[in-house]
Amino acid sequence: MPGEYGVNTGRPRRVGYFDAVATKYGCKVQGATHVALTNIDVLSYLDEINVVVAYEYNGKVSTRFGNITELESAKPVIKSFKGWNIDITQISTYEDLPEKCKAYIEELENLIDTKIAIVSNGPNRKQIMYR
Helix, strand or coil, rough: CCCEECCCCEEEECCCEEEEHHHHHHHHCCCCCCCEEEEEEEHHCEEEEEEEEEECCCCCEEECCCCCHHHHHHHEEEEECCCCCCCCCCCCCCCHCCHHHHHHHHHHHHCCCCEEEECCCCCCCCCCCCC
């Protein structure tokens, strides 16, 4: 993603696909009831947004977060979402986000089985939307 740099090193960050399986597992083991989805604005330029929705282990597809041995040989199963191709950094309410953006957020919420209560659309403190 463009514009992502390490705070200490200044090196560009490598950012991968959102992993809904790992995130769902993390929410479960931490007892999370709500999550914050940050940096949604960096996806605005993409025509297509990919999300890991399952893993394939030994020819079988599973939405279970496996153990280390399984994960070492797992391949991600990807679902693609249509991008919204609109700058959203000036939007201040969730309701005003593009429909494709809201659909993406709501699908992530379903995939991780945890409410996405906060969405940020930029680096500033005021660029936060509550749902």
